Amino acid sequence: MVQEEIRKGPWTEQEDLQLVCFVGLFGDRRWDFIAKVSGLKRTGKSCRLRWVNYLHPGLKRGKMTPHEEKLVLELHSQWGNRWSRIARRLPGRTDNEIKNYWRTHMRKKAQEKKQETSPSSSSSSTLDSSSSWNNRAVNSKSVDETTESFDSTIVQDMSALQGKKYQKDQDEREEFYSMDDIWKDITSDEPIKPVCDVYRERGNFNCPPLASSLWEYCPETLWRVGGDESKIFFSTNDQFVSCYQHEHMSLTG
């Protein structure tokens, strides 16, 4: 069995455009399927992650606002490292973003605390600035542990919550949102343009017409033409959409 080569590492702009196109066509579900038909040599997981964390048009960019920062702190003290849950309360922010923010934030906080508590201390510490963060593989856990020991207010809650298996309590079930629901929430504040429009506005993308989950309507009518890997056609009951990879989806600007 020859395993098809799976690409890893940073996404190229071309890959992004392909993914956006196919998510536009099929919706943000069935990631393995999207990964396959798009011709991307990526796993479904990788596609999903790229979409959720980077390509989704509803994402906010830039620094956390003070209000968001406060919210993250509050929610983290309440829920611990339940990043996706916290992210649901911050429209446009992803769990990954919040997680990264938190680590950075707590690192700073821990360093500040350390300076306060032992300004002249020369004893070795996992947070000692001399220990390169490149050794995070070794230190990351220690950083967190040290952090926890410093932050008295947050840590109490954290320790109560972290490391435990969280039950799906009633309130969580009630507030469950699908990705679509979440992004609907975002739209209520800031209208989100269709995926392809966003990219069109950048002036470098020409995407096939959008349709939601075409595959669900007519999954059996997808085929490749003449084995030409660069050209895939989609047929539905009332639409015929052609998608030329590398040609119409490529950069023009």
Added chain:
DNA sequence: AAACTGAGCAACCGCCATCTC
């Protein structure tokens, strides 16, 4: 100007829950 350091962030990994057949 070059080397070093650390912050920030994108992406991967592994585990687990849920879905589908």
Added chain:
DNA sequence: AGAGATGGCGGTTGCTCAGTT
């Protein structure tokens, strides 16, 4: 009912780049 597939989540890693020495 259960086995495999798929998706979601939290933890971790590694790269880039700006600031500092």
